[in-house]
Amino acid sequence: MHLALIGYGSIARTVVAWLAKRPVEALTLLVRSGAIGPTLKDDALQRAAGAVQVTDDIATLIEAAPDLLVECAGQSSVADYAPLALRHGVDTVVVSVGALADDRVFRDLRSAAIEGGARLILPSGAIGGLDLLAALALAGEPEVFYRGTKPPAAWRGTAAEDHCDLAHLSRRQTFFDGSAREAARLYPKNANVAAALALACGSFDRTSVQLVADPDASGNSHSYEVRSEAGRFAVEIESAPVEGNAKTSLSTAYSVIREINRYRDPVII
Numbered sequence: 001m002h003l004a005l006i007g008y009g010s011i012a013r014t015v016v017a018w019l020a021k022r023p024v025e026a027l028t029l030l031v032r033s034g035a036i037g038p039t040l041k042d043d044a045l046q047r048a049a050g051a052v053q054v055t056d057d058i059a060t061l062i063e064a065a066p067d068l069l070v071e072c073a074g075q076s077s078v079a080d081y082a083p084l085a086l087r088h089g090v091d092t093v094v095v096s097v098g099a100l101a102d103d104r105v106f107r108d109l110r111s112a113a114i115e116g117g118a119r120l121i122l123p124s125g126a127i128g129g130l131d132l133l134a135a136l137a138l139a140g141e142p143e144v145f146y147r148g149t150k151p152p153a154a155w156r157g158t159a160a161e162d163h164c165d166l167a168h169l170s171r172r173q174t175f176f177d178g179s180a181r182e183a184a185r186l187y188p189k190n191a192n193v194a195a196a197l198a199l200a201c202g203s204f205d206r207t208s209v210q211l212v213a214d215p216d217a218s219g220n221s222h223s224y225e226v227r228s229e230a231g232r233f234a235v236e237i238e239s240a241p242v243e244g245n246a247k248t249s250l251s252t253a254y255s256v257i258r259e260i261n262r263y264r265d266p267v268i269i
């Protein structure tokens, strides 16, 4: 398998480290131009693949013709790179699912996938249960109530700082209560899961979101409830943060690894 990654931050580094256990034949990594240098020639990259190529140019990446491209660089990189890759027939996993809360981006990705005969794959990311939610959505119109709780450090540098004093929080505070679309737009590094739920549910309007900063939280927790005519379920997930980024749950990186394995394995679950 020839794998390509966009971004070499916390998720991508966890994925690359895991690949030492089961390397791919080739790996193409797209990073910002300033990031290319000796520090990128780390052993982890060499252990992850038979051949490694690092570039800052999406055209070079596409020319390398990877089997699967995984975006793990942030919402703005989705519109910048994913449509082009899909139009060139590259199957693409978009981790920054919140980018699809923008209808224009969603439409562009969809038509690019159709034009290129490629698949746009949305991973479950930090959470699970999207399979059952999407199944129930076929039976009716489910409603989803999601709450994401993280320690104050995970909300630093985000719009949460306009609503609470993160450095001096003595108890949990809900600073956002609104739609999945707004959550994904306002908290692009923390609420991609809200968009994933809305897309699986089939409606951004029927997916409500609360975001909470909790000084007693040791990791990131995601809880949600689904109500529909066909059934009801509740999910509660507690995840350690990924190394190097308190905002991102470690489960996200493993959901990316799972997508890579689903792509190369003959039996998928």
Ligand SMILES: NC(=O)C1=CN([C@@H]2O[C@H](COP(=O)(O)OP(=O)(O)OC[C@H]3O[C@@H](n4cnc5c(N)ncnc54)[C@H](OP(=O)(O)O)[C@@H]3O)[C@@H](O)[C@H]2O)C=CC1
Pocket (backbone or CB within 6 Å): 006, 007, 008, 009, 010, 011, 012, 030, 031, 032, 072, 073, 074, 075, 076, 077, 080, 095, 096, 097, 123, 124, 125, 126, 127, 188, 189, 190, 192, 193, 196, 242, 244, 245, 247, 248, 249, 252
């Ligand atoms: N679906 C889900 O459940 C989840 C999705 N996510 C998404 O995954 C993204 C990545 O998470 P994580 O790895 O923890 O974040 P990090 O900030 O640790 O890493 C992102 C990396 O991508 C790089 N990058 C950003 N833009 C570009 C670009 N245009 N071209 C090349 N490289 C780029 C960044 O470089 P620089 O530092 O120079 O900007 C950084 O090295 C999040 O921003 C979020 O959108 C995260 C968690 C859960």
Ligand SMILES: O=C([O-])CC(=O)C(=O)O
Pocket (backbone or CB within 6 Å): 125, 126, 188, 189, 190, 191, 192, 193, 194, 220, 247, 248, 249, 250, 252
């Ligand atoms: O990883 C998480 O906890 C969820 C997250 O950041 C996101 O959905 O963007």
